[in-house]
Amino acid sequence: MTQSVKGMRDLWGTELRHFQFVERMCYQIMGAHGYQEIRTPIVESTDLFSRSMGSTTDIINKEMYTFKDRSDRSLTLRPENTASVVRAIIQNKLLEGNDPLHLFYIGPMFRYERMQSGRYRQFWQIGAESIGVASPESEVENLVLLFDFLGSLGLTDLSLSINSVGFPDERASFYTAFKSFFKDREASFCPDCHRRIVDNPLRVLDCKVASCQTALTGHPEILNFLSSESRSHHEKFQKCLHGSNISFSTNPKMVRGLDYYTRTTFEVISPDLGAQCALLGGGRYDRLIQDLGGPATPAFGWALGLDRLVSLLIKKNISLPSKPRILLIPLGESMLEYALQLVRPLWTTGHSIELETRGVALKKSLATANRKGHSHAFILGEGEKAKNIITVKFLMTGEQEEWPLGEITSRLTKL
RNA sequence: GCGGCUGUCGCCUAGUGGUUAAGGCACCAGAUUGUGAUUCUGGGUACCGUGGGUUCAAAUCCCAUCAGCCGCCCCA
Known part of the structure; x- marks a missing residue:
């Protein structure tokens, strides 16, 4: 049997519902x-990524689907979305008259990596970019958005780490x-660090x-090598974070x-995610837009791993808001036709009402409703039709009520 | 890219060379016709990931391959 490509998975059921909730x-x-929202193509010219991300990064060297x-x-299948967003901004002249730009994206990214749990070759990211403002306050605005989002998902205990990597000359x-x-103590460092000190010295840290x-x-x-401007930027950023009640270290x-970051960088890791604990990361990239051929424009943003976020929600047992799911059970074929007429206006009200069309025994229909996780069953037989009512069974408690047909919509809303 | 481990029904597992591959959960059918989730009875639904090899005999040993897991590298 042909299976899905290594590292690429199908989403359905509970996990997909969590994805949809987050979305x-x-x-x-x-x-x-x-x-x-902005949506960019999944495929881009390879040079977009090799120009933006830095030639010594692992993503460029061993992880691209090229x-x-x-x-x-x-x-190349996009390994991240910021470069594409910047390309789109330049190509479509989005900054003309729209400065500053506040954009977000959601979609799949691709990295050719060795498989591990929480690491996929196709994975999903949500990101937000704030383009055109250089101030620390705009960074905090962007992070408030991030933590409002995480809070709306029930994640309130994640810790933010921040740093500043300055500008290239400071670096x-x-x-x-x-x-x-x-060099003074190079014998004490591991072979990997000897490689890092050449390719990407910060990585030794x-x-x-x-x-x-x-x-x-x-x-x-x-931090001691930053210009006074960069240092006060960093100070002000921290002060503003305090002011917004975002805790950080x-x-x-x-x-x-990624090599394109300037000044502020940050990340959030989760101790509940094992070795692949990085949940999101981001920072300022004041040089990227001009490096890719656009006008010199400051920018700031983050990207969040949706797959890891969802696995965290599931691990922490964060429950989804649940709406009533109803199975409408007509008793017998003549009732099925009646039920179809009756349900049509209800289908326009936005409630989830599945119609039992099999014409099987009530017992079997209720068993199916129970197994498939319906919360209520609407039972419609000769008796109900004669009295212009519907029998509503609450599958959690087993209780039953009789609702007049005219009250169905209003009573549904109150469930 | 480097190192290690795993792969048996939908799910979890037993089985480490010898009949027809075992069990639990789940599932299906029934316990008199309009009441599930609890009870009782019955049902095995699997070419043992795939392909080769060794052997009289392979789920079991060997090789390859695919997929997954763990650590590293790195990242979301």
Whole structure:
């Protein structure tokens, strides 16, 4: 049998309902904050990603789904969405007259990675980008949106880590100091760190090897190499977070996976997710838009892993708001025709009413309703028809009520 | 990309060379015709992930392959 491609899965049932719940809340909160949706193609020119994300990042080097199309163009399945959003902004001149832009997106991303739980080759992200404003306050606005969203899902205990990685020139002077610090004790570092110090020095900071962490004692901190402007930006950002009641911790060792970040970076990890604990991350990217050929424009945003978010909701037993699910059971074939006429106006009211059309014994229909998770059964037989009523059975308690036909809609709303 | 582990009904598992692959949950059918979820009775629904090999004999041993899991790298 042909199976789904490795790392790509089907979504249905409980898990899909959680996805849909998150998506509904996403549209609601984003809308409330004035963010507008943008949808970009899943496939882009390979160079969009190699230009935006940094040539030494793992995503570029080993994780992209890259292929040639029939015209020999190098195409790539998007591994993240920010580069595409920026491309769309430039290409469609979205900044003209719309500055600043508040955009959000939701959709599948692709990374060719070794499988592990919580890590998929097709995975879903929700992201929000705030484009055109450089202030720390706009960063906090974007994070308030994020935490309002998480709160609406019942997630209130997640901790935010923040850091600043400065601008490339600030980073360069830090690298110089850090590399000489490293060189003085290079024998104490693991082979991976010897590779990192060349490719991406910041990565040495979050090495998990204990001896490396010991060797890092007293290391130069990037915050000390920031310009006074960047430093006061960072201070103001923290002050504003306090003011908005968002709790956080500063982590000078926190490193993000993409090279385009400037100044503020942040992430949220969840201890409940095992090794793949990164739930979301983001930061400022003031140079990306110009690097991709657009006008120099500051920007800030985050991306959240929907698959991991849903697995967290399920692990934490966060229950979905449940609407009544009704099975309408006509007794006998003549009643089925009557039921069809009766249910049509009800179907326009937005309630979930499934019609039993099999014409099987009531006993069997109730068993089916129970098994499939219906909350109520509407029973419609000769007796009900004669009295112009419907029998409503509450499947949780077993209680029954008789509703006059004219009151069905109003009483449904009160369930 | 590196290292390790796993794969038996829809789900969880027993079975470690020898009859017809066992059990639980679930599912299906029934216990007199309009009442489920609780009870009772009956039913096994699986080419043991796939393909080769060893053997008189393979779910069991070997190889390959696919998928999943765990750690690393890294990331959502």
